[in-house]
Amino acid sequence: MNPSQLLDLLKAATGLTTDYQIHKKLGFSQTGVSNWRTDRSYPKNDVLIKFAEILDMNAGVLMLYSLARREKNEKAKAELNLLLDAIANAKFDDSFIAKDEKEAFELEKISSAPAKYSLENHTLNMMW
Structure with a gap:
């Protein structure tokens, strides 16, 4: 830009x-x-x-444009422009959330949903 x-x-x-x-x-x-x-x-x-x-x-995005424009090294300039292109074309959804954060989010959704089954009288065996 x-x-x-x-x-x-x-x-x-x-x-x-x-x-x-x-x-x-x-x-x-x-x-x-x-x-x-x-x-x-x-x-x-x-x-x-x-x-x-x-x-x-x-x-930060504007600063990257500034840095890319001022950069003298052509290879460095090309790398900065690749980064700017990636940012411009990025999908900002949950795909950039770390796997652990996604799992925690899913567990939170499940635990806050109405329970279909009661686990009070059942024992769960988990393999670690």
Whole structure:
């Protein structure tokens, strides 16, 4: 994501229509906004954190874009871009939960469900 794309996202999220309004209303320097619009520089991390708050997104993702853009080593840049692509295409469901956490969640669901059978008078033998 280029800095100019970030500015466009900010405009959409805030209802602002010009870069000048972004500069004035959000308190960023006019030079900074101009440099971002022309993709001459990428916002610093403290600015990216503000962007993330406005856009309601994870600041770390914006920082990864910044890191990838500034990276000089082509192999490192390619690896960062692969990571960003994976994040962009990730499914955020329970597939990223650790197996132990899934099992604990399933046990919790079972224990809170109405019981079909009473185990009071039965002994369970478990093999370890």
